Structure formats: structure tokens, C-alpha cells
Amino acid sequence: MLNEKKNKLFLRIFIGLVFLVMATAQYLIFLWVPEEKTLGVVQKIFYFHVGAAWVAFFAFFIVFVFSILYLATQERRWDRVSAASAEIGTVFTTIVLVTGPIWAKSSWNTWWTWEPRLTTSLILWFIYLAYILIRISAGDVERKAKLAAVFGIIGFLDVPVVFYAVNWWSVSHPMLFGQGKMNLASDMLLTLQVTVAAFTLLYFYLLEKGIAVFRMQDEVNKIKDRLREITD
Amino acid sequence: MKYLFWAYTLTWALIFAYTLVLGSREKKLLREVNFLKQAVNDNDFNNFQEY
Numbered sequence: 001m002l003n004e005k006k007n008k009l010f011l012r013i014f015i016g017l018v019f020l021v022m023a024t025a026q027y028l029i030f031l032w033v034p035e036e037k038t039l040g041v042v043q044k045i046f047y048f049h050v051g052a053a054w055v056a057f058f059a060f061f062i063v064f065v066f067s068i069l070y071l072a073t074q075e076r077r078w079d080r081v082s083a084a085s086a087e088i089g090t091v092f093t094t095i096v097l098v099t100g101p102i103w104a105k106s107s108w109n110t111w112w113t114w115e116p117r118l119t120t121s122l123i124l125w126f127i128y129l130a131y132i133l134i135r136i137s138a139g140d141v142e143r144k145a146k147l148a149a150v151f152g153i154i155g156f157l158d159v160p161v162v163f164y165a166v167n168w169w170s171v172s173h174p175m176l177f178g179q180g181k182m183n184l185a186s187d188m189l190l191t192l193q194v195t196v197a198a199f200t201l202l203y204f205y206l207l208e209k210g211i212a213v214f215r216m217q218d219e220v221n222k223i224k225d226r227l228r229e230i231t232d
Numbered sequence: 233m234k235y236l237f238w239a240y241t242l243t244w245a246l247i248f249a250y251t252l253v254l255g256s257r258e259k260k261l262l263r264e265v266n267f268l269k270q271a272v273n274d275n276d277f278n279n280f281q282e283y
Contacts, residue, residue, distance in 0.1 A: 045239040052243065091250045098246070099239040106235040202247070209254045216261040223268045 011208070018201045025051075025198040028191040036188075042106040045099050047192055051199040052095040057159050059089030059203060060128065064156035067149035076218060079145045082152055083135055084210025088203055090128045097125055116165040124162055127155040141221065 029047045036043035062085040070078040100118065101111040112118065134148045184192065 041233055042235045044236055048240070048243050087250075091246055095243050095246050098242045102235050102239040102242075206250070206254070209251075209258070213254055213257050213261065216258065216265065220261055220264050220268065223265075223272075227268065227271070 014201075015205065018198070018205050021194065021198040021201055025191070025195040028194055033187050033191040039107055042103065045103045045106075047195045048199075049096060049099040049103060050192060051195040052092045052099065054196050055199045055203045056089045056092040056096060056124075057163065058200065059085045059092065059207075060124075060152075060156050060159050062207075063089065063128075063131075063152040067152035070145065070149050071153075076145075077215075079149065080211050080214040080218070081207070082149065083145075083214050084207050086128055086131050086135075086148075086152060087210060088206050090125065090132060092199075092203075093121065093125045093128065096121060116169040117162065120158060120162040120165050124155075124158045127151070127158060131155060 025047070029044050033044075033047075035041050063082045066078045066082040066085065069075075070082060100121070104113070105111050131148055131151045134144055134151060137144065
């Protein structure tokens with residue numbers, strides 16, 4: 001009971017922190033950081049485009065790690081982390097794929113080009129969409145979890161390809177990292193760092209909620225199985 | 233400015249939509265848990281399969 005109270009208090013403090021950092025990020029993006037000289041105000045899309053991409057990559061990394069853990073130990077709790085993280089990663093990849101073309105339209109006058117960064121990002125989105133489809137399809141829970149874990153491990157291989165696509169191939173996509181350092185003015189870098197921190201905190205909040213939902217689903221399935229045994 | 237507006241709006245719309253989906257799943261599961269608990273307490277196992 002005391003632990004439950006402590007957890008609720010911790011969650012409330014954490015939600016407050018998420019709001020605070022997120023509000024700071026919005027302030028920095030819209031009121032503090034200067035507009036980029038050539039692109040103008042539309043360059044501000046960059047902050048949540050990159051922030052979302054970071055969360056997506058991080059979420060898929062968590063899927064990768066916890067999928068390995070699940071396959072090694074067969075413990076359901078690791079699978080729940082992977083399942084929740086994959087959903088969040090897919091949502092944030094969707095944000096990347098939505099904000100990217102909007103930015104592209106304003107800067108390059110085209111919604112989409114089949115250049116490597118964009119194409120590999122789209123492939124990444126399809127991989128984790130398939131991962132979610134495996135999860136929600138009918139069938140044995142354990143079998144689906146194992147298949148999803150294998151998918152989560154293999155799917156993660158696309159993440160470094162997306163990240164390094166601008167270095168490996170000659171592309172029109174802006175290059176954030178060059179020669180081991182960031183190509184960004186200090187005020188823009190600070191704004192980006194705060195936005196990334198805000199999105200990362202939001203990720204952990206959503207992860208906690210997602211894990212709770214999957215845990216509850218497991219409990220429901222367990223009770224149903226037991227009731228079926230009784231009635232059969 | 234309209235590009236920034238749409239990018240910003242869609243970003244938050246997606247995040248809110250996902251939060252709402254999580255919330256509704258949680259509510260549905262809570263209802264299910266309560267129904268199952270009630271079924272166990274009442275020893276009424278005939279109707280639980282409707283879930």
C-alpha cells in the first residue's frame with residue numbers, strides 16, 4: 001500500500017517534470033532561438049523532427065535489447081517492455097515521416113524524394129508496423145512474442161542504416177553530424193538538446209503507461225485461462 | 233508559417249491520439265478485470281466468454 005502511494009507520487013512528479021521540460025522546449029523553439037537565415041521560420045520544424053527521430057531510434061534500441069532478453073530468459077516482463085517500446089517507436093517514426101515531407105515541401109518544393117535517408121526511414125516504419133501486426137494478430141501469445149522478438153532484433157539493423165544514410169550515400173538530406181561534430185550554432189544546439197530531453201521524458205512516460213496496459217492484458221488472459229480450465 | 237503550423241499540429245495530434253488509445257485500452261481492460269472478478273465472486277463462469 002505504501003509502495004503504491006510512493007509510486008503514484010513518483011509518477012505525478014515525473015509527469016510534472018515532463019510538462020516542465022516540454023514547456024521549456026516549446027519556449028526555446030518558438031520564442032528564444034533565432035530563425036535560420038536561409039530557411040526562415042520553417043526551420044523550427046527541425047527541432048521536433050530530430051527529437052522524434054531520436055525517440056524512435058531509442059525506442060527501437062530498447063525493443064532490440066529487451067527482445068534479446070526475452071528470448072534468453074523467456075520472461076514475460078521483458079516482452080512487455082519490447083511491445084510497449086515498439087508502439088512508441090512506430091508513433092514517433094510516423095511523426096518523423098509526417099514532419100519530414102512538410103519540411104521538404106517548404107525547402108525543396110517536393111513532398112518526397114526516394115533518397116536513401118527517406119527510403120530507409122519508410123522501410124523502418126514498415127518493419128515495426130509489421131511487428132505490431134504480429135502482436136495484434138490472432139494466435140498463441142508465447143509464439144507471437146517469440147516471433148515479434150526475432151522481428152525486433154532483425155528490424156533494428158535498419159536503424160544504423162537510416163542514421164548513416166547521409167554519410168554513406170550522397171544525399172540532399174541535411175547533415176547534422178559531420179567530421180565527428182554537430183553542424184549547429186550553439187543556441188540551436190541547446191534548443192535541440194532540450195527538445196530531445198523533453199521527448200525522451202515523454203517516451204519514458206508513455207513506456208510506463210504501455211507496460212502497465214500490457215501487464216493488465218496478461219493478467220486478464222491469465223484469469224480467462226483459469227476460468228476456462230474451471231468451466232471445461 | 234503554415235508548414236510549421238501543420239508540422240507542429242500533426243506532431244501533437246499523433247502524440248495525443250496515441251495517449252488516448254493507451255487510455256482507452258486501459259479502461260477496457262479495467263472493465264474486463266472487474267467483470268471477471270465479479271464472475272469469480274458470483275461463481276458465474278458461463279458468461280465470461282463474451283469478453
